[in-house]
Ligand SMILES: NC(=O)C1=CN([C@@H]2O[C@H](COP(=O)(O)OP(=O)(O)OC[C@H]3O[C@@H](n4cnc5c(N)ncnc54)[C@H](OP(=O)(O)O)[C@@H]3O)[C@@H](O)[C@H]2O)C=CC1
């Protein structure tokens with residue numbers, strides 16, 4: 001039985017490890033907490049992050065990262081974005097050059113604004129990097145509800161190897177060579193989902209959410225293409241697909257966090273209640289700074305930034321968005337229409 005490993009025992013790492021184990025691989029997960037590793041092995045369940053799903057015998061947890069990583073062709077990294085660099089440093093000297101790194105975290109590095117592929121390349125330059133993304137809540141994948149994801153890499157042959165590992169009748173996996181687009185779609189949709197939650201918490205309706213999602217993908221595409229992504233990627237699973245699932249599902253931690261903010265809870269109270277990682281909060285900060293630096297207009301991101309960091313009331317932020325200077329819906333169409341009507 002071929003061995004694979006998943007580093008991180010949160011909800012997504014657990015769901016992916018379960019998927020791989022159901023295909024018959026020997027899967028070893030790594031937990032940074034020995035008491036958690038012991039508890040999961042004993043109870044055969046991750047009660048903390050994904051209760052109600054029992055582990056098969058070929059899925060085990062260790063607190064020894066070397067034991068997890070050695071002899072695996074594919075190393076899946078399933079920790080929050082801000083922990084990816086430290087995890088790479090932890091496996092430096094353990095991971096071999098021919099092991100494929102698969103990152104599933106959706107975010108950008110705080111401070112540097114770097115994509116996680118850039119972070120991994122800096123820390124582990126010899127290893128091929130693959131990003132797995134798309135509309136996929138752990139709670140549904142763990143219960144075998146039909147799901148589609150996308151794996152992206154500059155090395156498409158390695159992406160195809162990862163596709164084969166994960167592909168199953170319940171998890172359909174596509175490949176995409178546009179690594180930048182797939183990474184940015186996943187990181188930036190969390191901001192919009194957080195905003196969608198705020199609108200729900202304020203009691204706004206479906207019209208508001210549809211507006212936020214549509215104008216959200218417009219600004220994701222604007223920043224994404226300025227950062228080197230292909231625009232078509234944002235129409236795919238890792239773009240609009242993930243935006244839809246995150247903005248509309250109660251499984252989404254970003255949306256749930258936004259709802260609490262809209263209801264008047266502070267950021268600290270919100271994080272305390274949600275318990276798991278809320279990537280959209282950090283992503284707002286990073287995207288706001290990157291967009292400002294490269295001169296891209298991100299009105300929704302800036303409005304959420306103002307709520308989080310400038311003490312702006314969410315209701316006032318919405319008024320601010322609605323009352324912006326009038327404009328054409330599609331920038332390029334607007335320009336050609338103006339030219340031809342002169
Ligand atoms: N949940 C989902 O449905 C999906 C999540 N993702 C993405 O996957 C990433 C991980 O999310 P998810 O599993 O849900 O997060 P969770 O909050 O459920 O779990 C995070 C896991 O990472 C561990 N961890 C946190 N910090 C560190 C660190 N510094 N070093 C080592 N391990 C650490 C945690 O350990 P401990 O318990 O000890 O804190 C925990 O095992 C996120 O970027 C998320 O956006 C992507 C698609 C779906």
Ligand SMILES: O=C(CO)COP(=O)(O)O
Pocket residue numbers: 106134135136137138190193242245246251252253254255277278279
């Ligand atoms: O990325 C996800 C689903 O595709 C998970 O979103 P949340 O982090 O908001 O739960």
